[in-house]
Amino acid sequence: MAWDEWEQLKADAAQRHTTQTQINSLQDEGGYATSTGTGGRLKHKGGPWTEAAGTADDLQTTTSTCRVELRSAHEGIGGGLEGLASLGSLKTVLNSWEERLKAVREECSSLEPKLRQVAVDLREVDIEAGAKTEAVKVPGTRMGQ
Secondary structure, eight states, X not given: OOHHHHHHHHHHHHXXXXXXXXXXXXXXXXXXEEEOSSSOOEEEOSHHHHHXXXXXXXXXXXXXXXXXXXXXXXXXXXXXXXXXXXXXXHHHHHHHHHHHXXXXXXXXXXXXXHHHHHHHHHHHHHHHHHHHHHTOOOTTSTTTO
């Protein structure tokens, strides 16, 4: 293959595969990022992190409640059923579910404060980064004059 032909093939491929970047979450209401409309500035919103922390807290409470309800639903179930193979299986399944629910509760308990801290940390980073970028003077712009 001749060098010129190779260069033409590369140019044709590059022309077919032009890439444009689009921020899908750039929206004015309820999104993860907003644009001020003047200069396309992005602003962080702590809402998703705070909402995730709230969900983790809700799951922690719900799994605790479910464990209690699961245990109480199985109380007295052995009366008259001792010796049945299914009773042993039922107890095994109960213990397995109790352990799973306990693990979910503990994980949510660990995640909740971390997610809240991320919202705080990102807000502080955004403020710091914003202050640093505003200090940059760009000639020929309103801010740079």
